[in-house]
Amino acid sequence: RYGPKGALSRGPFLRGSSRRIGVPPATEHKFIVVASPVSKYYGADSKAIKALVVDYCDRAAPQGLGNVKTAANYAPDLKPSALAQKMGYNVTLYLDPKEHKYIEEFATSNFAAIKGDRYVTPCSGSILPSITNLSIQQLARRMDLKVERRKIAIEELEEFDEVASLGTAALVSPVSSIVHGEKNYKIGADERDEEHSPIFKQLQRELMDIQTGQSPDEFRWMTDALSAAS
Secondary structure (H helix, E strand, O other): OOHHHOEEEEEEEEEEOOOOOOOOOOOOEEEEEEEEEEOOOOOOOOOOEEEEEEOOOOOOOOOOOOOOOOHHHHHHHHHHHHHHHHOOOOEEEEEOOOOOOEEEEEOOOEEEEEEOOEEEEEOOOOOOOOHHHHHHHHHHHHOOOEEEEEOOEHHHHHHOOEEEEEEOOOEEEEEEEEEEOOEEEEOOOOOOOOOOOHHHHHHHHHHHHHHOOOOOOOOOOOOOHHHHHO
């Protein structure tokens, strides 16, 4: 159905299954893996997405579970995302939970930007690590981009040439605008322009070419599933 741009998403999760009432840690668990064919999370490759900064609640608490893939990582955004979608936005963006000054991550994925010859992505203990972001960073270095992992003030959005949402499902989704209160940060060219976010689009093509075997895997990311199973 999805062709070469599709993927098999595998979601392993662990849940407590002990027969008890109360809140002590479980003594019995069930490990479950859900597998499903998927396409790109935000649809068409060429269309950039719009983001809304949520500043009336936090996705994660300082020293909380923001860097762990748990239900608590996603539940706080269910209502904000539903409201944002009704307003015409594709995704929500969260700031740091302590000072509300620095960009952390999108509800579904990591944040990254291009600023001249630099690839910039936030560094925080409450961000969920993304293998897609890490892979794109390696490809960015191969393109002679300097990779910076650091704090990113929300005002720095004005200085970015490109912004993208990076994740297992989102892949590399260019962002055309980010609204924060009364401020609308326009990113790069017009969102309808096919030349929007050329660097991120190139990075995505290189990643997918490796995934589909069209380019050599010099990073040794790929694994033969049948050989691994045996």
